[in-house]
Amino acid sequence: MKKIIALILALTVVMSFAACGSKTEVENHETDKVTQNVVDKVENEIVPEKNEETDAPVKEEKPEVKPQEKPAETPVEKPAEKPVEKPVEKPVEKPEEKPVASTMGQTLLADFKARANKGTVLEIAEGLLTNSVIQFMGGAMPVEEGYLAGFDNEITGFKSGATFAPMIGSIAFVGYVFELENEADVAGFISNLQKNANKRWNICVEADEMVTGSVGNKVFFVMCPKATEE
Numbered sequence: 001m002k003k004i005i006a007l008i009l010a011l012t013v014v015m016s017f018a019a020c021g022s023k024t025e026v027e028n029h030e031t032d033k034v035t036q037n038v039v040d041k042v043e044n045e046i047v048p049e050k051n052e053e054t055d056a057p058v059k060e061e062k063p064e065v066k067p068q069e070k071p072a073e074t075p076v077e078k079p080a081e082k083p084v085e086k087p088v089e090k091p092v093e094k095p096e097e098k099p100v101a102s103t104m105g106q107t108l109l110a111d112f113k114a115r116a117n118k119g120t121v122l123e124i125a126e127g128l129l130t131n132s133v134i135q136f137m138g139g140a141m142p143v144e145e146g147y148l149a150g151f152d153n154e155i156t157g158f159k160s161g162a163t164f165a166p167m168i169g170s171i172a173f174v175g176y177v178f179e180l181e182n183e184a185d186v187a188g189f190i191s192n193l194q195k196n197a198n199k200r201w202n203i204c205v206e207a208d209e210m211v212t213g214s215v216g217n218k219v220f221f222v223m224c225p226k227a228t229e230e
Contacts, residue, residue: 103208103209103211103226103227104133104134104209104224104225104226104227105209105210105211105222105223105224105226106211107131107133108128108131108133108134108175108211108220108222108224109211109212109213109220109222111127111128111131112124112128112177112213112215112220113213113215113220115127115128116215116216116218116220117215117216120160120162120179121142121160121161121162121177121178121179121218122140122141122142122162122177124162124177124218125140125162125163125164125175125176125177126140126164128140128164128175128177129164136166136167136168136171136173137166137167137168138164138165138166138167138173139164139165139167140162140163140164141162141163142160142161142162143161143162143163143176144161145157145158148163148176149163149165149174149201150174150197150198150201150223151193151196151197151198151201152196152197152198152201153196155192155193155196157180157185157188157189157192158178158179158180158189158219159179159180159181160178160179161176161177161178161179162176162177163175163176164176164177169202169204170202170204170205171205171225172199172202172205172206172207172208172223172224172225173207173222173223173224173225174201174207174222174223174224175220175221175222175223175224176219176220176221176222177218177219177220177221178218178219178221179217179218179219180217180218180219181217182217183216183217185217186214186217186219189219190212190214190219190221193212193219193221194210194212197210197221197223199223201223207223207224207225208224208225208226209223209224209225209226210222210223211224
């Protein structure tokens with residue numbers, strides 16, 4: 001009896017599993033269909049299209065991604081450099097040159113040239129004595145060829161002549177104005193005067209300078225101090 005009951009229970013259990021199994025199979029079958037549909041749909045979306053001619057899958061061309069161009073850098077303008085201004089060099093101021101004072105002899109020569117064509121040799125000599133550089137009392141007189149004051153030898157070769165000198169013999173001053181026959185003889189005549197002149201013709205004093213010159217056929221000669229003694 002116990003064996004029969006046990007057998008009945010076993011059958012009951014087996015039948016229960018069988019019923020459950022069939023139901024499960026049905027449910028699993030339906031589940032598999034739904035799953036297959038989902039899989040097919042996904043494959044259709046993922047699998048690339050096949051080339052009709054080659055039956056090869058068409059590669060999907062991806063758009064070429066160009067590298068992003070950087071904006072051109074605008075060069076930074078540097079401020080213009082101002083040239084360094086050099087300090088203006090002031091010109092060196094030279095000390096004012098004072099005009100060299102003309103000596104007595106040069107002053108009288110200039111006066112002679114201004115008077116040379118305005119009178120005789122005596123008139124010219126007298127006019128020179130009025131020049132402001134002569135501070136002494138003087139006089140003028142004609143002279144002839146021969147020994148003349150201030151020369152060691154005779155003086156010849158002139159047509160007419162005049163001397164102008166101080167009244168006091170202690171002043172080292174003597175002057176002459178000569179007129180020659182020919183202007184061509186002037187250079188030789190002046191050379192002869194210079195060669196025979198003696199600045200110490202006066203024993204007591206000596207002349208500082210000897211100045212000569214000419215205008216046309218007239219000749220100027222003087223031995224004197226450079227300046228007038230006050």
